[in-house]
Ligand SMILES: Nc1ncnc2c1ncn2[C@@H]1O[C@H](COP(=O)(O)OP(=O)(O)OP(=O)(O)O)[C@@H](O)[C@H]1O
């Protein structure tokens with residue numbers, strides 16, 4: 001098992017709508033964990049409905065593109081798609097013989113999903129001749145008929161028979177794809193003609209979707225990528241098919257084009273949180289410096305070693321009572337805005353705890369007359385109120401630092417022999433920590449469901465609160 005990121009080169013034609021060809025290959029390689037590179041064989045004016053025209057750059061230029069990659073980059077795998085005409089095939093064939101990439105997958109592209117031809121008839125013979133350079137060839141049913149010189153298979157047994165013929169004749173492994181045959185189950189098979197004529201079928205449920213544009217491109221690129229990592233063709237095909245099935249399921253959601261739309265290459269990744277596994281964890285890391293600066297504030301260092309002046313502590317608690325009253329109102333508003341019953345219950349309980357448990361200690365320190373709200377207290381509460389005004393997501397992000405920074409401080413201070421031990425143990429209490437964890441989970445759920453724009457402004461609301469927490473201690 002190779003643990004390095006596979007460097008995978010796609011040699012193929014283009015699809016400006018991004019669902020097939022090189023554009024699909026790059027997405028597929030990335031979605032399956034590889035680093036994608038691309039050499040263009042043909043510029044294709046096409047969309048989800050059909051092909052309008054094809055522009056083939058000069059063969060010398062194709063060779064220059066290929067050499068640009070191989071002269072500089074160690075290539076782990078190559079996926080070959082649309083080759084268009086005999087000159088293109090000869091150029092790619094020469095380059096393959098010269099560079100000998102360790103993994104080569106040829107998707108013998110002949111016809112687009114729309115039914116338009118992508119390979120000239122004269123090129124069919126030339127294409128057969130380069131098959132021995134591949135570790136795997138991935139024809140669909142019509143392509144298999146062309147390669148084997150037979151009529152198009154209508155039954156699975158014929159698909160297998162034709163695959164065995166192609167495998168035997170050109171000494172190549174064949175992934176026969178049954179996507180074009182009818183049935184609730186889509187059957188593919190890895191076929192190798194040798195003494196035992198191995199035929200290993202792979203089945204999956206047929207997804208009822210029109211979004212099948214570029215499935216062949218995407219599958220072959222995925223297999224090339226996985227093969228670098230696993231070294232086993234069957235495993236690579238199996239993994240790639242699982243990924244493709246998931247991507248097919250979400251293709252129509254993209255609403256791309258009026259014909260056969262593309263698959264959603266990153267649907268699974270997005271659904272599982274994309275690059276951000278936890279928004280709150282990422283935000284917490286981003287405020288690391290601010291947190292360290294807060295720790296160094298004389299108020300907190302004094303609290304930590306017990307040397308803090310009693311009058312300063314009382315003044316802090318007096319402001320904190322004002323703050324907690326305002327904070328509780330904000331939490332009640334979140335309770336009203338929450339759509340999930342568990343979240344509504346959490347914010348309701350949180351508002352109550354704020355007005356009772358948390359302020360109980362404060363009240364023992366309060367002296368009359370109570371001081372007015374300080375400018376920092378006013379500013380912090382204004383910020384929280386304007387965050388909930390913007391929406392639930394912003395509100396939950398804004399109230400989080402108050403929980404989290406206090407839980408963090410409470411866990412790190414030692415109450416033993418400290419005159420402020422009551423305060424420390426209140427924030428070291430597991431019940432308070434569980435509340436902080438619940439507030440984080442709610443924030444992560446809201447951030448996961450939010451658009452990138454909303455998530456970005458959630459972060460800003462969180463960051464501003466963290467800054468205000470620091471100013472609050474420093475006041
Ligand atoms: N509706 C579907 N549901 C599930 N899997 C499918 C569906 N259609 C195709 N597949 C799978 O997608 C892969 C590509 O199959 P297909 O035979 O359609 O290739 P293709 O014709 O070369 O693709 P294209 O020309 O659209 O790029 C195969 O693994 C096939 O089993």
Ligand SMILES: Cc1ncc(CO)c(N)n1
Pocket residue numbers: 012013014015020021022044046081082109111112113118213214215216217
């Ligand atoms: C460039 C290109 N390659 C392959 C296909 C097959 O889907 C396509 N439509 N376009």
